[in-house]
Amino acid sequence: MKNVSKKVLCLLSSAVLLCGATAMTTNAAPDYATLKPGVSTQKSSFEFRLKNNNFEITPSETATLEVGLYGSLSGTLKPGRKTFIPIPAKLKKLVRFQWYNEKGIIQGATGVTYEASSAGKYYCRVINKAFLDKNEDFNVGSGKRPLDPANELDFIYLDSNIATVSVCEELSISKQPVGGTIADPNAGYTLSVGAKGGSAPYTYTWYKDGAVYGTGADLNTKEQGYYYCVVKDKKGRTVTSKTVYVSDFRLVRDLPSLANTKANTNETFTVEVSGGTGRYMYVWQYSDIGVNSWTTIRNATTTSTSYSLNLNLMPYAGKKIRCIIYSLNDSNGIASLLVTRDLNISEPLKSDYIDCYYGENGKLYCREKITGGFGNYTFRGDVQITNWYETGTLEWWFDEETSILTYDNHMGSYSVHVWDEIGNHLRICPIN
Numbered sequence: 001m002k003n004v005s006k007k008v009l010c011l012l013s014s015a016v017l018l019c020g021a022t023a024m025t026t027n028a029a030p031d032y033a034t035l036k037p038g039v040s041t042q043k044s045s046f047e048f049r050l051k052n053n054n055f056e057i058t059p060s061e062t063a064t065l066e067v068g069l070y071g072s073l074s075g076t077l078k079p080g081r082k083t084f085i086p087i088p089a090k091l092k093k094l095v096r097f098q099w100y101n102e103k104g105i106i107q108g109a110t111g112v113t114y115e116a117s118s119a120g121k122y123y124c125r126v127i128n129k130a131f132l133d134k135n136e137d138f139n140v141g142s143g144k145r146p147l148d149p150a151n152e153l154d155f156i157y158l159d160s161n162i163a164t165v166s167v168c169e170e171l172s173i174s175k176q177p178v179g180g181t182i183a184d185p186n187a188g189y190t191l192s193v194g195a196k197g198g199s200a201p202y203t204y205t206w207y208k209d210g211a212v213y214g215t216g217a218d219l220n221t222k223e224q225g226y227y228y229c230v231v232k233d234k235k236g237r238t239v240t241s242k243t244v245y246v247s248d249f250r251l252v253r254d255l256p257s258l259a260n261t262k263a264n265t266n267e268t269f270t271v272e273v274s275g276g277t278g279r280y281m282y283v284w285q286y287s288d289i290g291v292n293s294w295t296t297i298r299n300a301t302t303t304s305t306s307y308s309l310n311l312n313l314m315p316y317a318g319k320k321i322r323c324i325i326y327s328l329n330d331s332n333g334i335a336s337l338l339v340t341r342d343l344n345i346s347e348p349l350k351s352d353y354i355d356c357y358y359g360e361n362g363k364l365y366c367r368e369k370i371t372g373g374f375g376n377y378t379f380r381g382d383v384q385i386t387n388w389y390e391t392g393t394l395e396w397w398f399d400e401e402t403s404i405l406t407y408d409n410h411m412g413s414y415s416v417h418v419w420d421e422i423g424n425h426l427r428i429c430p431i432n
Contacts, residue, residue, distance in 0.1 A: 001141070001385055005286040013150070014151065014248045019112045019192055024163055028432065029374060030241065031145070033388055044155040044156055045389055046069065046126075046152050046153070046154070046155060046158060047069065047070040047071070047158070047365075048067055048068070048069060048070065048124065048126045048158050048159070048160045048165045049067070049068065049070040049084060049160055049161050050065055050066065050068075050123070050124065050160050050227060051065075051068055052065075052066075052080040052163065053064040053082050053161055053162065053164065054160065054163070054164055055116070055163065055164070055165045055166070056165075056166050056167075056168055056199055056235065057116075057117075057165065057166075057167055057168070057197065058085060058167065058169065058170045058171065058197065058237070059167060059170060060170060061117075062115040062116060062117045062165075063115070063116040064113055064114075064115055065099070065113060065114045065115075065116055065122055065124070066077050066086075066112060066113045066125040067087070067088050067112055067113075067126065067160050068084045068085050068112075069084075069085040069086075069088075069096060070080050070082055070083075070085070070090075070384070071083070071085055077096070078432060081391070083108055084231070086112075087112050092112070094128070094130075094153055095126050095127060095128060095129060095153070096126075096127045096129055097110055097111060097124055097125070097127075098110055098124055098125045098127060099114045099122060099123070099124050099275055100122065100123055100124075100125060100133060101116075101120045101121060101122050101126075102120055102121055102237075106273045109373060110185070113400065115184050116163075118165070118167065119165055119166050119167045120165055120428055121163070121164055121165075121353070122162065122163045122165065123160050123161065123162045123163065123164050124159070124160045125157050125158070125159050125160075125161055126155075126158050126159075126160070126166060127156070127157040127159060128153045128155055128156055128157060131156050131157075139268075140152065140206070142428075145214060154225065154352045163382075167189060168197060168198060168377055169180060169196065169197035170197045170198070170199070171195065171196075171197045171198030171231070171233055171237045171238075171239045172190060172195065172196060172197050172239055173193065173195060173231065173239055173240075173242075174194040174195055175193055175194030175195040175240050176191060176193065176244075177190075177191040177193050177228070177229060177241055177242070177244045177245075178190060178191070178192075178239055179227075179244030179245045179246055179335070179336065180246060180247070180336065181246075181247045181248075181249045181250070181336045181337075182221075182222060182224070182246065182247065182248045182249075182337070183250075185349075188222040188379065189221055189222070189246050190218055190219065190220045190221075191218070191219045191220075191221065191229075191244070191246070192217060192218045192219075192396075192427055193217055193229040193231065193241050193382045194217065195231040195239065197234045198233035198235065198237050198239075199234045199235045199237070200233060200234065201233075201234060202231050202232065202234075203215070203231070203232045204215075204216055204217050204229055204230075204231055205230045205232070206219045206227060206228070207223070207227065207228055207229070207230070207231050208223065208225045208226070208227050209226055210226075211226045212226070221246055222248075223246075223248070224248040224249075224275060225244060225245070225246060225349060226243050226245050226246075226248050226426045227243065227244055227245075227246055228240060228242065228244070229240050229241040230244040231366050234371050235319040242280055243337040245277075245329065245336060246336075247275060247276055247277070247335055247336035248272065248274075248275040248276075249274075249275040249276040249315075249327050249329055249336045249337075249338060249341065250273065250274050250275055251271065251273055251325075251338055252272040252273060252274050252305075252306075252336070253270060253271055253272035253306065254271065254340050254341055255269055255271060255321070255322070255323065255340045255342075255343040256269075256343060257341055257342070257343065257422075258343070258344055258345075258346075258423050258424060259313060259343055259344070259345050260313075260345070260346060260347065260372075260424070261313045261314050261316075261317045261345065261347050261348070263313075263314065263316075263347070264312075265312070265313075266310050266311060267310070267311060267313055268304055268308050268310045268311075268312075269308065269309050270307070270308040270309075270323070271306065271307060271308075271323045271325065272305055272306035272307070273305050273325055273327075273338060274336070275327075276305075276327030276336065277327045277328060277329060277335050278303060279301070279302075279303055279327070279328040280301070280303070280304070280305070280307075280325055280326065280328065281299060281300070281301045281302075281325070281326040281328060282299060282301075282302070282323055282324075282325055283296060283297075283298075283299040283305040283323065283325075283326070284296065284297040284298045284299070284309050284316070284321065285320075285321070285322055285323070285324065286299060286316060286319050286320065287319065287320055287392070288318065288319055288320075288322050288323075289318055289319060289344055289374055289422060294322070297311075297336055299363055301328070303409050307325075309321075315343050315344055316345045317345055317347050318345070318346060318374060320342040320343060320344045320345065321343040321344055321345065322339060322340050322341070322342050322343065323339075323340045323343070324337060324338070324339050324340075325337065325338045325339075326341075338389055344374065344422040344423070346372065346373050346374040346407055346420070346422060346424060347371075347373065347375075348372050348424070349370060349371075349372045349373040349418055349424045349425070349426035350370070350371055350372050350415075350426065351369065351371040351384075351418075351426065351428050352371055370418050370426070372420075372424075373418075373420030373421075373422070373424045373426075374420050374421055374422045374424070375421030375422065376420070376421060377419065377420055378418070378419045378420075379417065380416070380417045415427060415428060416428040
């Protein structure tokens with residue numbers, strides 16, 4: 001086979017110095033145990049290689065495989081150092097490209113590049129067109145000559161090295177951040193995000209109100225605002241989390257825990273907040289005490305940070321009231337919320353009677369009956385003798401809602417304390 005002529009070298013431009021232009025080199029054949037290529041010319045002044053030979057793609061991506069020359073560029077690299085060189089336009093006219101994978105020839109894949117969309121091994125065969133007939137089939141065999149003697153390329157066909165393409169899961173958010181309220185300004189509020197798929201490791205960039213705010217999978221903030229995270233894998237793929245709102249939204253004025261009914265009298269209850277978005281919805285609800293089945297009394301949307309409810313409590317004896325305050329975003333969605341404590345409403349505790357007497361054993365006995373409040377009662381009796389208190393012995397009659405207090409015979413001032421289940425307290429006047 002002839003050495004490459006000056007005419008052929010001109011095809012490759014003056015910047016390209018092919019190794020072996022004056023002495024033939026051996027083309028290293030790749031491992032084709034599964035690809036099953038045909039017989040390749042063993043010696044040539046040309047060497048073809050793929051620009052990249054290792055790819056990891058997702059199902060929505062393709063790997064761009066490109067074949068080129070492997071040689072030296074004059075004036076840019078150290079003498080003898082090889083690099084990938086794109087195929088010159090004039091050389092493209094003299095050769096045909098055919099791509100292969102494990103299954104064999106890839107129909108229609110005849111360009112310098114090929115977009116691989118599935119996992120596997122790929123290589124490109126570069127064919128000297130001088131050895132192709134009009135149907136672009138090989139016209140080679142014992143004693144046959146090239147159809148185009150003017151073509152001076154020194155090979156019939158050459159194969160590139162092998163590229164491996166693997167497919168990984170699409171990059172996606174596996175754990176979305178959750179918005180909330182900064183309950184403790186010193187501790188702040190922590191947002192967390194997770195990712196899967198793509199090519200690990202990942203980098204995390206958090207944005208607050210559209211501007212870069214922090215990094216890392218977890219972000220602690222003490223500032224109110226809208227947050228989202230952009231996750232990037234090592235291949236440069238990105239995925240964005242949902243946007244969440246962190247509110248510095250707090251109760252300034254809560255509901256009391258207890259209220260007693262008064263005939264024909266209304267009471268006003270006020271709740272007040274700070275922070276939030278500046279648009280609020282106040283929802284007042286009631287439920288039976290001990291049950292969480294809430295019914296709405298009233299709701300209102302306003303920009304005011306406080307709202308009052310005036311209510312006749314008589315119909316609500318034995319019930320509890322609460323207020324849910326929603327901080328609303330621009331689309332009237334809920335950015336964050338606060339819930340007041342439960343306000344328990346009952347008839348006031350009162351003593352229907354108290355009966356005290358000394359028994360034959362010299363002990364003082366006090367018997368009383370309590371009404372009102374909610375649930376069972378707890379009693380405690382006190383006697384002030386000089387400067388200390390002694391707790392009496394108590395017995396409770398559940399069916400009559402009465403108590404028996406028994407004291408040793410001490411001179412002093414006696415009193416009885418009563419509590420119900422929701423915290424109402426009654427102190428019966430001292431007994432001397």
